[in-house]
Amino acid sequence: MTGDRQSGRLLGAQIAGHYQAEVAKRIDIFATALFHxxxxxxxxxxxxxxxxxxxxxxxxxxxxxxxxxxxxxxCIVQ
Structure with a gap:
């Protein structure tokens, strides 16, 4: 994920993972945060x-x- 240093706004996120990693749930969280x-x-x-x-x-x-x-x-979190 990345964000704007000055405003602190979320700018984007990228996720990779296997089926059981609940990738869809996590990308939905990021998508909602970006939308708002x-x-x-x-x-x-x-x-x-x-x-x-x-x-x-x-x-x-x-x-x-x-x-x-x-x-x-x-940053990358594994």
């Missing part, structure tokens, strides 16, 4: 659903937004 001109910080604060015994409370979308906020340039 969200900032990267707002994206990292979203309250997204998760299943505690099966996943982390932090979605990879949020982790990438947090990494971008710290680094301020296009």
């Amino acid at each position: 001109n969200m900032t990267v910080d707002a994206l990292s604060e979203l309250d997204l659903s998760y299943t505690p015994p099966l996943s982390s409370p932090w979605d990879p979308v949020q982790m990438s937004a947090q990494a971008w906020s710290k680094q301020g340039f296009p």
Whole structure:
């Protein structure tokens, strides 16, 4: 993902993964954020659903937004 350094706005995202990685859910999150001109910080604060015994409370979308906020340039989260 990448964003504008001055405004903090999300500018784009690219996702690659296998079927079970829930790529469609994650690209929908980015698409919604882009449609609503969200900032990267707002994206990292979203309250997204998760299943505690099966996943982390932090979605990879949020982790990438947090990494971008710290680094301020296009970042990769695996």
